[in-house]
Amino acid sequence: MKIRATLEFDLEDEDGHPIADRREYVWAAEATDDAIRSRLMGAGFLDDDTLIRTYTLDVRVIDGESGDPDRTPPERP
Numbered sequence: 001m002k003i004r005a006t007l008e009f010d011l012e013d014e015d016g017h018p019i020a021d022r023r024e025y026v027w028a029a030e031a032t033d034d035a036i037r038s039r040l041m042g043a044g045f046l047d048d049d050t051l052i053r054t055y056t057l058d059v060r061v062i063d064g065e066s067g068d069p070d071r072t073p074p075e076r077p
Helices: 022-043
Strands: none
């Protein structure tokens, strides 16, 4: 068995406007990769007697529309 977790997000500025600059997305992807590898997987988040044997991390910037067209997006609060 495996666990698959998907994190997908867009970026916006402080005024709530979407960010279109790809460099910002590349930076955010790198920061996300670093955060998951060093904090979540490095420091651990499971009980001491539960270990993650192997994991694959795939962080990338997707151009165009995001998301799975067959998946209904969650409602925003």
